Amino acid sequence: MNTEKLEIGKKYQIHGYKHDGKIHRSWDEAVLLEIHDDYLIFGNEKTKVTESDGRTWRTKEPAVLYFYYNDWYNVIGQYKKNGIYYYCNMASPFIIEENTIKYIDYDLDLRVFPDGSFKVLDRGEYKYHKSLMNYPESIDKILKSELTKLIDLARNKDGAFKYGEVEKYCNVYNELKGRK
Numbered sequence: 001m002n003t004e005k006l007e008i009g010k011k012y013q014i015h016g017y018k019h020d021g022k023i024h025r026s027w028d029e030a031v032l033l034e035i036h037d038d039y040l041i042f043g044n045e046k047t048k049v050t051e052s053d054g055r056t057w058r059t060k061e062p063a064v065l066y067f068y069y070n071d072w073y074n075v076i077g078q079y080k081k082n083g084i085y086y087y088c089n090m091a092s093p094f095i096i097e098e099n100t101i102k103y104i105d106y107d108l109d110l111r112v113f114p115d116g117s118f119k120v121l122d123r124g125e126y127k128y129h130k131s132l133m134n135y136p137e138s139i140d141k142i143l144k145s146e147l148t149k150l151i152d153l154a155r156n157k158d159g160a161f162k163y164g165e166v167e168k169y170c171n172v173y174n175e176l177k178g179r180k
Contacts, residue, residue, distance in 0.1 A: 004096050004097070004099070006032060006035055006040070006096075007032060008032055008033065008034070008035070008176075009031060009032065009176045010031070010032050010099075011029050011030070011031055011099075012029075012030045012031075012032065012042065012096065012099050012100060012101050013026060013027065013028060013029070013030070013099060013100045013101070014026060014027040014030050014065075014100070014101045014102075015100050015101070015102045015103075016089070016091070016103060016104075016105040017102065017103070017104050017105065018104065018105060018129065018133065019104055019106070019129065019133040019135060019139075020133050022052065023052055024051075024052050024105050025049060025050065025051055025052065025105070026049070026050045027044065027047050027048070027049050027059075028047050028048040028049075028050075029044050029047045029048075030042035030043070030044050030047070030065055030101060031043050031044060031173060031176055031177070033064070033169050033172045033173055033176070034169070034172070038068060038069055038070060038071075039066055039067060039068040039069060039071075040066075040067050041064060041065070041066055041169055042064070042065040042067065042101070043062065043063065043064050043065070043169055043170065043172065043173030043176075044059065044062075044063055044065070044173075045059065045061065045062040045063065045173070046058050046059055046060070047059050061078055061079050061080050062078075062079040062170045062173060062174075063076050063077065063078050063079065064076070064077040064079070064160075064165070064166045064169040064170060064173070065077075066159075066160045067094040067101055067103070068093060068094070069093050069094070070093055071093065071146060071149075072090060072091065072092060072093065072106075072142050072143055072146040073088055073089060073090050073091055073110075073146055073147075073150050074088070074089050074091050074094065074103065075087075075088045075150075075159075075160040075161075076088070076089075077160060077165065077166035077169075078166075079166055079167065079170050080114075082114065083113075083114025083115075084114055084166045084167075085111070085112065085113060085114060086110075086111070086112035086154065086160070086161065087109060087110075087111060088109060088110040088111075088112065088150055088154075089103075089105055089106075089109055090105075090106045090107070090108040090109065090110075090126075090143050090146065090147055090150075091103045091104060091105050091106055092104040092106070106126065106129075106135070106139070106143055107122050107125045107126035107129050107130075108120065108121070108122055108123065108126045108143060108147060109121040109122050110147065110150055110151065110154070112154045112161065116154070116155070116157070118151065118154055120147070126143075
């Protein structure tokens with residue numbers, strides 16, 4: 001369990017790793033918006049993202065990030081002009097070390113669109129990395145079960161997918177950043 005003292009408004013970095021321990025992607029900033037027993041909510045906007053090959057880019061819109069202590073996914077609600085999009089990473093539960101949110105990215109992603117439709121992404125990448133990095137069968141079972149759970153949450157508009165949730169936390173983020 002995390003031992004660092006969590007503080008609303010504090011800035012953290014995010015590091016996504018692959019199963020072999022190599023860094024996959026990092027984000028320069030995520031501001032802690034709310035603390036729950038089972039998860040934390042962060043926000044960011046126009047944050048610098050660094051890929052494993054050194055390429056960098058910036059996010060375009062405000063985002064609300066849900067990181068779970070016990071669930072094998074994280075959810076990013078993206079506040080776009082034409083609605084809320086969700087990008088969900090199948091990933092290990094997170095830890096926080098040295099002001100950095102850390103998790104293992106397991107390739108599979110779920111994209112949920114404003115109309116509620118969704119698409120599972122990167123099945124080929126998952127299959128390739130599962131073989132290359134020898135994902136244990138136990139992790140494969142967990143990820144498939146957690147993906148089903150995540151799809152059910154999206155279909156039922158529950159958890160991070162609740163109506164108005166991303167907008168509410170975008171407002172909290174803006175207040176913490178001193179914007180209206």
